Amino acid sequence: MTRRTFARMAAAGAAAGAQLRAAGTLGTLKIGIGTYSYHGLSMEAMIVQLQALRIQEIEMSRGEFMLMSHPGEERFRGARTLFDTAGIRCVSYYAATIHDEPELDLAIRFAKLLGAGNITGDATGGPLLKRIDERCTQAGLSFGIHNHFFKTKFAYESPEDVLRALTGLSKTMGATADVGQFASCGYDTVDAVRKLGPYLKLVHLKDIAAAGAEENVLIGRGIAKIPEVMRELHRLDFGGLVAIEYEKEGPVDEDLQKEVAFARRLA
Numbered sequence: 283m284t285r286r287t288f289a290r291m292a293a294a295g296a297a298a299g300a301q302l303r304a305a306g307t308l309g310t311l312k313i314g315i316g317t318y319s320y321h322g323l324s325m326e327a328m329i330v331q332l333q334a335l336r337i338q339e340i341e342m343s344r345g346e347f348m349l350m351s352h353p354g355e356e357r358f359r360g361a362r363t364l365f366d367t368a369g370i371r372c373v374s375y376y377a378a379t380i381h382d383e384p385e386l387d388l389a390i391r392f393a394k395l396l397g398a399g400n401i402t403g404d405a406t407g408g409p410l411l412k413r414i415d416e417r418c419t420q421a422g423l424s425f426g427i428h429n430h431f432f433k434t435k436f437a438y439e440s441p442e443d444v445l446r447a448l449t450g451l452s453k454t455m456g457a458t459a460d461v462g463q464f465a466s467c468g469y470d471t472v473d474a475v476r477k478l479g480p481y482l483k484l485v486h487l488k489d490i491a492a493a494g495a496e497e498n499v500l501i502g503r504g505i506a507k508i509p510e511v512m513r514e515l516h517r518l519d520f521g522g523l524v525a526i527e528y529e530k531e532g533p534v535d536e537d538l539q540k541e542v543a544f545a546r547r548l549a
Contacts, residue, residue: 310516310549311512311515311516311520311524311548311549312339312521312522312523312524312549313337313524313526313542313545313546313549314337314338314339314340314341314373314523314524314525314526315332315335315337315340315341315525315526315527315538315542316340316341316343316376316486316525316526316527317340317341317342317343317344318343318344318345318376318527318529319526319527319528319529319534319538320332320344320534321344321345322531322532322533322534325360325361325364326364329364329365329368329370331535331538332368332370333368333370334535334539335538335539335542337370337542338369338370338371339370339371339372339373339523340365340370340371340372340373340525341372341373341374341375341376341398341402341484341523341525342361342372342374342375342376342396342398343376343402343527347361347375347376347392348376348377348378349377349378349379349380349385349388349389349403350378350379353392355391355392355395358392358395358396359395361396362395362396362397365396365397371397372396372397372398373398373399373400373484373523374393374398374399374400374401374402374426374458374483374484374523374525375389375392375393375396375398375400375401375402376401376402376403376428377389377392377393377401377402377403378403378404379403379404379405379406380403380404380405380406380410380414381405381406381410382410383413386410386413386414386417389401389403390417390418390421390423393421393423394421394423398423399422399423399424400423400424400425400426400458400483400484401418401423401424401425401426402425402426402428402458402483402484403425403426403427403428404427404428404430404437404438406437408447411427411447411451411455412450412451414455415451415452415454415455418454418455419452419454423454424454424455424456424483425454425455425456425483426456426457426458426482426483426484427444427447427448427455427456427457427458428457428458428460428463428486429441429443429444429457429459429460429463429464429467429474430460430463431463431466431467431496439467439469440464440467440469440474441457441459441464441469441473441474441477441478442477444457444478444481445477445478445481448481455481456478456481456482456483457478457481457482457483458482458483458484458485458486459474459475459478459482459484459485459486460485460486460488460527461474461475461485461486461487461488461489461506461507461508461511462486462487462488462489462490462496462498462504462506462527463486463488463496464506465489465490465493465504465505465506465507466490466493466494466495466496467493468493468494470507471506471507471510471511472507472510472511472514475511475514475515475518476514476518479514479518479520482518482520482522483522484522484523484525485511485515485520485522485523485524485525486525486527487501487508487511487524487525487526487527487541487545488501488506488526488527488528488529489501489502489503489504489505489506489508490504490505490506491504491505492504492505493505496529498528498529498530500537500540500541500544501526501541501544501545502544508544508545508548509548512524512545512548512549513548524545524549526538526541526542526545528541
């Protein structure tokens with residue numbers, strides 16, 4: 283694909299998205315994509331897929347952008363140029379685990395380069411969470427603690443784990459609730475969203491085949507109670523991004539078309 287072709291497709295998609303927003307046809311919940319879903323594609327090919335799905339907001343969660351990959355600033359500048367050309371807004375940067383002050387510096391810098399207002403991730407201890415709170419507040423960013431399922435114990439598995447971590451912190455700090463990960467850990471997803479409601483910065487919409495593993499299935503076909511979760515988000519009047527995440531190897535474009543259509547029907 284040439285740069286001229288890409289720019290023409292991006293501009294057309296951005297115009298269509300603007301018309302849809304003006305017409306109010308995308309629903310009341312903001313449906314977006316966690317870009318890890320397209321980790322098997324180039325950035326340019328991913329954006330073509332996002333344009334085809336009329337996605338205007340994303341969370342940057344591709345592995346090559348996470349702190350553990352030691353990315354450089356040019357990667358983020360290049361991504362921002364592609365997103366701006368395509369009319370796509372990066373509302374959140376998924377940094378993953380922040381271990382120390384230098385990594386916190388990078389996370390804030392990278393979020394700013396993307397134009398994001400939120401960082402999603404976690405930290406290795408309470409004192410660092412307080413420092414994240416201070417620094418993100420100064421930078422005008424919010425931070426969402428992300429829950430995870432791992433075979434070994436993780437600090438933020440349950441909604442109660444996240445709530446305890448937020449105790450004593452400012453409103454800068456909140457939760458990025460991954461409903462699929464809560465389901466993997468055996469927790470009721472609707473209960474988790476309800477408990478974290480006042481603290482929600484972002485929601486990762488994901489479905490899981492069964493507890494105790496991370497086998498992704500199309501949303502609505504697993505145990506994560508996606509329709510009930512969406513109803514709870516409506517009840518909470520949640521105004522943040524509901525980012526679909528689909529962690530599957532191989533081609534995902536047809537599956538993500540189905541996922542976006544399913545989520546929009548509930549939005």
